[in-house]
Amino acid sequence: MMNFFKTKLFKRVFLWATILSVVVGIVMMLQRNKATNQATAAVAQGLSSGNVPVSVTTVARESIASNLSLVGTITANRDIAITSETQGRVKSVFASIGDAVSIGTSIAQVDDELKQADLLNAEANFDKAKADLTRKEALHKQGVATDAELEGTQLAYKSAESLLISSRRRLRDTRITSPISGKLTSRNVEVGTMVQVGTAVGTVVDIALLKVKVNVAEADVLKLRVGEKVSISTEVYPGVILEGKIANISDKGDNAHTYPVEVNFANSKTHPLKAGMFAQVIFTSVQPDKTVIVPRDAIIGSIKKAQLYVVSSDSVARLRSIVTGIEANGAVQVLEGLSEGETIVINGQNNLRDGIKVSILK
Numbered sequence: 001m002m003n004f005f006k007t008k009l010f011k012r013v014f015l016w017a018t019i020l021s022v023v024v025g026i027v028m029m030l031q032r033n034k035a036t037n038q039a040t041a042a043v044a045q046g047l048s049s050g051n052v053p054v055s056v057t058t059v060a061r062e063s064i065a066s067n068l069s070l071v072g073t074i075t076a077n078r079d080i081a082i083t084s085e086t087q088g089r090v091k092s093v094f095a096s097i098g099d100a101v102s103i104g105t106s107i108a109q110v111d112d113e114l115k116q117a118d119l120l121n122a123e124a125n126f127d128k129a130k131a132d133l134t135r136k137e138a139l140h141k142q143g144v145a146t147d148a149e150l151e152g153t154q155l156a157y158k159s160a161e162s163l164l165i166s167s168r169r170r171l172r173d174t175r176i177t178s179p180i181s182g183k184l185t186s187r188n189v190e191v192g193t194m195v196q197v198g199t200a201v202g203t204v205v206d207i208a209l210l211k212v213k214v215n216v217a218e219a220d221v222l223k224l225r226v227g228e229k230v231s232i233s234t235e236v237y238p239g240v241i242l243e244g245k246i247a248n249i250s251d252k253g254d255n256a257h258t259y260p261v262e263v264n265f266a267n268s269k270t271h272p273l274k275a276g277m278f279a280q281v282i283f284t285s286v287q288p289d290k291t292v293i294v295p296r297d298a299i300i301g302s303i304k305k306a307q308l309y310v311v312s313s314d315s316v317a318r319l320r321s322i323v324t325g326i327e328a329n330g331a332v333q334v335l336e337g338l339s340e341g342e343t344i345v346i347n348g349q350n351n352l353r354d355g356i357k358v359s360i361l362k
Contacts, residue, residue: 076207081203084198090195095184116171242265296327310338
């Protein structure tokens with residue numbers, strides 16, 4: 001029986017606690033609604049009475065950025081295809097991909113047996129022609145040989161000499177060599193490969209010196225000079241700044257009115273870079289002109305269809321459309337629609353509409 005009364009008492013206490021919680025929740029909701037209505041009424045009263053508080057600033061002309069910075073792709077100083085100047089079957093290969101090569105380093109050897117035979121024949125013919133010319137000149141001095149006979153011997157000598165030079169060159173061409181110093185990045189032949197004149201045997205790349213090409217806008221390109229120093233940074237080495245120089249400025253722009261500018265810089269031994277990587281080129285000599293800028297917070301809506309409130313001398317806020325340019329560090333460049341010295345709203349514009357009087361917060 002005692003347990004029965006305890007259970008009944010517990011149910012009553014729980015019921016009253018639930019009812020009390022519901023009542024408290026209703027009271028709190030009513031208080032919130034009252035506060036919201038009061039705030040809305042205050043805003044409405046402010047709009048009607050012209051007492052909407054706002055914060056403002058004066059439009060000034062400033063530089064929106066300190067340097068011109070553009071991104072380009074790193075390329076090698078020289079990227080040369082090694083081609084065969086003869087035809088035949090490759091009998092030896094001397095270099096592998098990734099090897100460092102110098103000018104004249106042998107990459108492959110083409111079968112040269114017939115070329116050596118041609119050279120021996122050319123040397124023999126040359127020796128004979130030389131001996132014939134020596135005898136003919138002696139006979140000509142003695143008056144035994146005529147001028148015509150001497151000229152014929154001289155022509156034979158020159159022909160033999162020409163064939164000797166050609167034979168030596170054809171034999172030399174059987175050894176395919178690197179035309180520059182660098183690294184062998186590709187090799188397209190193996191022992192037994194048949195090559196023709198012009199066959200691409202491989203590629204050698206010189207990255208001791210690197211290049212970056214960027215497109216500079218016409219408003220900035222005239223501020224640049226060949227030989228000026230630039231700073232170069234990459235994502236692969238954060239915080240590492242390399243020094244380069246402007247090597248070339250194109251005299252012809254593209255359809256976007258930008259001009260290709262080539263920057264050269266030495267590849268770092270401690271922070272080596274490779275062709276194909278991205279690099280940021282910072283033209284420290286280009287100081288941007290001062291322009292009309294406004295805080296990003298002053299703009300209502302998107303940058304593409306930017307609007308802001310301009311406060312007149314009689315404290316009336318007028319909504320105005322503007323044309324914007326670049327955006328950086330919380331500031332936006334204004335190209336059209338706003339003048340230096342005008343007053344704009346930077347806080348409180350959400351409570352405004354066109355033509356409303358405002359009170360400026362100090």
